[in-house]
Amino acid sequence: MSRALLSPAYAHRLIALADPVGSGPDLSSLPAAAVPELLAAARQHLVLPVVWRRLEVLRGRETAVALDEAHRELELQTAHSMLLAYHASRIEAGLSQARVRFSIVKGAAFASLYPHASDRPFTDIDILIDPSDRPAVNATLEAMDFAPVPRKTIDHSAAYGEFKWTARQAPNVLVEVHLNLVHYPLLRRTVSLSLDDLAAFGGAQAPAGRLMVAVAHAAAGHKFHALRLIVDVLQASRAMGREASHAFVQTAARQGWALEAGFALDLAGRLYGDAQTTAIATLLPPSSARAVAARLLSESAILDAPLHGVASRIRRTLVRGLQHLRPALRRQGGGPGARPASG
Known part of the structure; x- marks a missing residue:
């Protein structure tokens, strides 16, 4: 899909359609011709399940083919997620029997944050x-x-500390074993999310832990390259209570994650106007880097990311540069992020 096929109005509509909570945006003025393009954009941003569910209300002669095609695709995604969930339960039992410390993270854990588990399909099993x-x-x-x-x-x-495995009898079942959720060695000098680091947030199943994994996945992993990364942050922040929010902010600052948390929560709060997300963001220490990142991570920079738009890539790479610049600043201030990361 070419970015030009979506007008600015429809592009903004895609963001609203990807929100899994509530009744969704008003679609009364949306022409039927926009539905196939919105579904195509939703595929690229990995938010097809929610967008398809929203657009189903526009089913008619002009939209049926595109909606049916998306539905068939979603049935396969859901079936694959169920298969992965079965194997994840087997692996959990095996590792527990072997008395190995581990956490199932990302996809399977994020799905529980959504009103419908099928709104957040996943393609592999991530184990930290x-x-x-x-x-x-x-x-x-x-x-x-x-x-x-x-x-x-x-x-x-x-x-990178990332090792891939597949089931011999089902090669489409992919398992990724992580020693640290920050894969890039240079960035890992500054921030770390090892199993012990995650334990400081209460572990992978705790609200603060799930939010931290969502922040790391979006900001330290994929540079906000798809809407789903931001919606994961949004959903994880919505699941936080007041005490958990304060504990998260304190731990993020102590563990050296305040900058990435600020980037991710600022962006999610701005795109979705979510009061809870914005409230957590305001608890984090302000910085000039956050202000610069807010300008760089524009709506168009996010929407163009899956299309490998040059402007989007430059903007998101500059945000990564802000993360890399931080060690020198912390060495001057003696902050916690200057420590080498484990893993």
């Missing part, structure tokens, strides 16, 4: 472990008939 337990994890996966994914010619697994 302690590096010292990797031999035991490997042995457990081998015993459960999983095999390592063959390494590529240029392989970053060791540097």
Whole structure:
């Protein structure tokens, strides 16, 4: 889909359509011709389930083909998520029996934040472990008939601390074993989200832990390249109570994540006008870097990201640059982020 096919009005409508909460935006003035383009954009932003559910009210002669095609795609996504959930439960049981410390993170954990689990399908099983337990994890996966994914010619697994496995009898079942949810070594000098780091937020199932994983996934992983990353932050922040919000902010600052949390919460609050998200963002310390990032992470920068738009890529790369500049600032102030990350 070309970005030009969506007018600014429709592009803004896509953001509202991707919100899984509430009744959704008013669609009375939306022409039927916009439906296929909005569905195509939703695919690229990984928010097709929610957008399709919203647009179903516009089903008619002109929209039926596009809506039916999206529905068939969503049925396959849901079935695959169910298959992954089954294997995730097997792996959890196996690792627990082996007395390995671990957390299932990202996709499967995020799905519980949505009103309908099918609104947040996922494509793999993400497991965060302690590096010292990797031999035991490997042995457990081998015993459960999983095999390592063959390494590529240029392989970053060791540097990134991310190792991929697939089920021998079902190669579409992908397991990613993480030693740290911050994969890039240079960035990991500044911020870390190891299993122990996540425990400081209460663990992967705690509200603060889920929000921290969502922040890390969006800001330290994929540079806000799709709306779903931002909606994950939105949903995780909505699930926070007042005490949990204050605890999250205090822990984020202590663990060196205040900047990324500010980037992500500012963006989600601005795009969705969510009072809870904005309230948590205001608890974080203000900074010039946050102000600059707010200007760089414009609505168009986010919407153009899956299309590899040059302006979007430059803006989001500059935001990553703000993260890389931080160590020098922290060394001057002796902040906690200057410590080397584990993993």
